[in-house]
Amino acid sequence: MSVLPDPGASRAVLVGTSRFEYLEPLPAVANNLRALADLLCSPLSLQLPARHVTVVEDPAAAHTVVGAVRQAAAEASDTLIVYFAGHGLVDAQDQLVLALPHTEFGRVETGLPYDWVRQVLLLDSRAERHVVILDCCYSGLALGRMSAGTGLADQAAVEGSFLLAAAAETRTALAPVGETYTAFTGALLEALRQGIPGAPALVDLGVLYRHLRLTMEVRGHPVPQARNRNSGAQVALGRNHADLPAAPVAAAAGADAGERPWPDPRAIRTVTGFFTALAQVRVVSGLTHRAVSERSGGRMAAGTVGRLLNRSTLPATWGTTAVYLSACGVPGEQITQWQTAWQQLRAQNLSARTESPEVTDDGVPGKARAWQRSLSALRRRRDH
Template identity: 70%
Template sequence: MSALPDPGASRAVLVGTSRYHHLEQLPAVANNLHALAALLRGPLLLQLPDQHVTVLEEPETAHAVVGAVRRAAGEATDTLILYFAGHGLVDDQDELSLGLPQSEAGCIETALPYNWLRQALLRDSRAERHVVILDCCYSGRALGRMSGETGLADHAVVEGSFLLAAAAETRTASAPVGSTYTAFTGALLETLREGIPGGPALLELGAVYRHLRVTLEARGRPVPQARDRNSGAGLALGRNHAYLPAVPAAAAAPRDVGGGAGERLWPDPGAIRTGTGFVTALAQVRVVSGLTQQAVSVRSGGRISASTVSRLLNRDTLPARWQTTGVYLATCGVPDEQVTRWRAVWERLRTETASAEPAVGRPVRAEPGKRTLRERAFPLARRGRGH
């Protein structure tokens, strides 16, 4: 079953090396990083909060990369996305390493062993799902050639993940000279932005992989590889923008949720874990409905205004009251049984938020004979200003 990650419980680490001291330069990699980060943060895809997307451009040490992955792995409870673009190196044992600015061909100790990242994911990750995307080459040529002996995906697969990798066989260059992006990431960005005509409602990783194979092969580029562990192919990176319904829910039959062209895949409230995810999913409901904010207001019979809808979908925290949310969902055409599930999630998150909030306004009492933190920091506070 396809699922969208909860942005509040997910993290992404994007790593790229475009400038090398000893290997050929890959200038398109820098563009890869910034474009993918913007998509992951933006409304077209997951809408990850800015602080949930870590971009490491030209990392000088393996420690910096592993540390960032370990931190994200410890924070994410839903989905962790790891992306690397740059040169790839393979040692005599056919182990994959990722190129850093100081990396040298034939000197594998100057690169980052991929196994270090794999171990960090396996040992330190709290995330239920992992997405690993590798756009790298094995040789030191500017546009890169891949080794045909062992597939990149075979080196990099992680349990409980979906691995999507640029082609490993010896083929033509991985990116045309002067291109804005590398061939693989360029096609990936295009797919995420424009969608897959005739594809599923959500951009499931399995469908993205199949579309990339067809697209890149038609362009004469290396064909990507993929590995799926524990049904990772059903994880989605966003909605398929080539699939959006042409007929708004308001014009369709009441509660039109299935069958033919009118089928609508509403966000699953069961996948929501955080307040951020709740609000993001609310916004997705309007997109799936095909209604504008003004149309939602009109269809509600004036119970909620367009400005109220806007405030509901652009807030940073969980809605304080259920009534407006319930009217909004019903007006958009969400089935009654799903609205009930939405309310259960809202109540759960409301309880969790309340229990997590620290007591406000309560004086902090020190144990007998002990000074409070303020008294230790300001020893004259209790005696006035030195008098």
């Protein structure tokens, strides 16, 4: 079953090299990085907190990239996304090397062997799932031509992951001069922003890969390749925005409500993930804040709906959340699963408070919170 990663327990590292000292520049790569980072943080995709997305642009040395990946691998417990765009090289042992700004022809030691990144994911990662996206080229081709060997996916494979790689045919340019994005990443962004007509409610990597193959083939571009390990194809990168409900859920929960692609509360691991999924419930319902209030029979004002969805700490009681879910049309058995997720998060928070009493619910150390209160009191006295 396809699943959206919990944004609070997931991380992304986006690496791109657009400026080179010895190789042809790829200016579209800089646009790739900015657009993909914005997308991953937006409601169109995973809604990752900005602090969970690390962008490494034009890295000066290999250890800069490896260090960023290692840190993200240590922090992520759900899903880790690693993306690279730029020139790709193949060394004498047919191993993939990612080009850096100072990489030179014939001197692979000036690049970043992909295997170094792969080893970090294999040995140092806490994440259950890995998504690796490679939009890279051979440096020997003319400006704008992206390439990779037929064995790229095999070279770059990571256990427990889904690898999505740009194709390698030299007959077609994948980074045409003047285009905003490289062709492969541009098609990927388009699919996540606009959705895929006729596809399932969640754009998982399997669905995305098949769509990109068809899209790139129709456009006369090299088709991508992929490799799936341990059900990595079921990781979703967002909801299918071409498949969102055209009409609100019926007032009386029935077959329509049960068939809606509601967020799965069993995939929630963090408070951030709880509220992200809670907001998605309203989107799937097709209801406005006011409509949710009306469906609640007066038990929940429209302003209360907004405040609930914009919280950063869990409600101390379950009642308001239950009213919200019911008003949106979520089936009863799923509301029970939501309550279980809420109870588990509450228990985790209480346990964390017991072990670290200096930390408050919002993650601010107790001493810092006390200092903030004291500062506010001094300001009030001064103002009066």
